[in-house]
Amino acid sequence: QVQLVQSGADVKKPGASVKVSCKASGYTFTTYGITWVRQAPGQGLEWMGWISAYNGNTNYAQKLQGRVTMTTDTSTSTAYMELRSLRSDDTAVYYCARDGGGNTPFDYWGQGTLVTVSS
Amino acid sequence: DIVMTQSPDSLAVSLGERATINCKSSQSVLYSSDNKSYLAWYQQKPGQPPKLLIYWASTRESGVPDRFSGSGSGTDFTLTISSLQAEDVAVYYCHQYYSTPPTFGQGTKVEIK
Numbered sequence: 260q261v262q263l264v265q266s267g268a269d270v271k272k273p274g275a276s277v278k279v280s281c282k283a284s285g286y287t288f289t290t291y292g293i294t295w296v297r298q299a300p301g302q303g304l305e306w307m308g309w310i311s312a313y314n315g316n317t318n319y320a321q322k323l324q325g326r327v328t329m330t331t332d333t334s335t336s337t338a339y340m341e342l343r344s345l346r347s348d349d350t351a352v353y354y355c356a357r358d359g360g361g362n363t364p365f366d367y368w369g370q371g372t373l374v375t376v377s378s
Numbered sequence: 379d380i381v382m383t384q385s386p387d388s389l390a391v392s393l394g395e396r397a398t399i400n401c402k403s404s405q406s407v408l409y410s411s412d413n414k415s416y417l418a419w420y421q422q423k424p425g426q427p428p429k430l431l432i433y434w435a436s437t438r439e440s441g442v443p444d445r446f447s448g449s450g451s452g453t454d455f456t457l458t459i460s461s462l463q464a465e466d467v468a469v470y471y472c473h474q475y476y477s478t479p480p481t482f483g484q485g486t487k488v489e490i491k
Contacts, residue, residue, distance in 0.1 A: 294480075296428075304428065304471055304482040320479055354427050362409075362475050364418035366439070368427035 261285040263355050263369035270375045276343040279372045281355030288336035289313045294358040294365055295329060295340045297351040305351075309358055310338060345376045380404050380474050384483035390491040397459040399486045401472035406452045409476065416476035419448055419457045422485075423468045431470075432457065464490065 266280040281293060295307040308319035310329040317329050328341045338355055353372045356365035381404040391397040407416045415435040420428035430439045432448035435455055445460045459466055467490060472483040 303484050304473075306480050306482075318478060356427075362416055362477075364430055364433040364473065364475055365428075366430050366433075368429070371427050 261357065261367045263357065263367055265353075265355060265369040265372045268373040268375070270377065271345050272378055273346060273376055275345050275376075276341060277345060277374050278339055278341040279353050279355075279374070281338040281340070281369050283312075283336045283338070283357070286357070288331075289333055292358040292360040293329070293331070293338040294356045296354045296356060296365070298354070298371075299348070299351045302351075307340070307353075309360075311360060312338065313360075342374075345374075347376050350374065350376045379479055380407065380477055380481050382472055382474055382481050382483040384470075384472060384486050386486060387484070388487040388489065390489045391459075391462045392491045393464065394461050395491075397462050397466070397488055399457045399470050399472075399488075401450075401455040401457070401483050403453045403455075403474055407474045407476035408452045415451050415455070416474055417448075417450070417455050418473045418475060419446075420471045420473060421466075421468045422471065428471060459488070462488070462490070 262284045264282045271277050289312045292309050292311045294309045297305050310317045312331045319327055326343050330339045355369040357367040383402045385400045417435040419432040421431050422428045431442050431446050436448045447458050449456050469485045469487050471485050
């Protein structure tokens with residue numbers, strides 16, 4: 260069965276960086292993309308960007324351009340999302356989700372990773 | 379960006395009664411070449427990730443109970459729970475995947491009356 264398993268919760272100071280991992284299993288990793296979505300406490304869902312696991316092409320949300328980098332390691336079927344220059348309003352649960360690529364819904368989601376930014 | 383607006387923000391429904399959630403997009407998400415509306419619905423329970431319920435506006439994801447149905451086309455969509463069960467208490471989100479960036483509605487919280 261398809262599973263996306265994310266890394267554990269993290270606490271960072273303002274200005275630091277965080278890297279969240281998302282390990283996929285149960286399907287051929289390179290035939291799908293991975294989307295990252297975040298959810299601030301008590302808030303809605305915000306799309307952060309997408310990466311193709313086939314060729315590494317990326318598409319980032321405009322507001323995060325320059326602060327976010329998404330990568331994949333096809334040898335371990337793992338996707339990564341790094342966010343730099345963290346601010347308090349980056350405190351959120353970060354989700355990875357499987358994405359068919361090119362206008363498709365997100366059919367499987369990771370369990371989420373809480374990132375807390377606090378001095 | 380396409381703005382997705384859900385109504386109401388919350389609703390309380392008695393067990394066994396119908397729950398209806400509306401979603402309106404700021405521009406059409408109907409792709410003329412395939413006549414499909416690029417609209418999905420998700421259910422999110424506390425402490426859990428979103429779960430895909432409906433895609434292409436009305437196609438139920440495998441394993442989703444048939445009391446959940448989606449309808450609409452273009453800019454106006456509806457998610458209906460025909461007979462509310464206790465396990466349906468959750469926040470529901472609509473999502474357009476017609477254009478980048480994909481966007482979500484603000485969510486509708488469904489509770490038991």
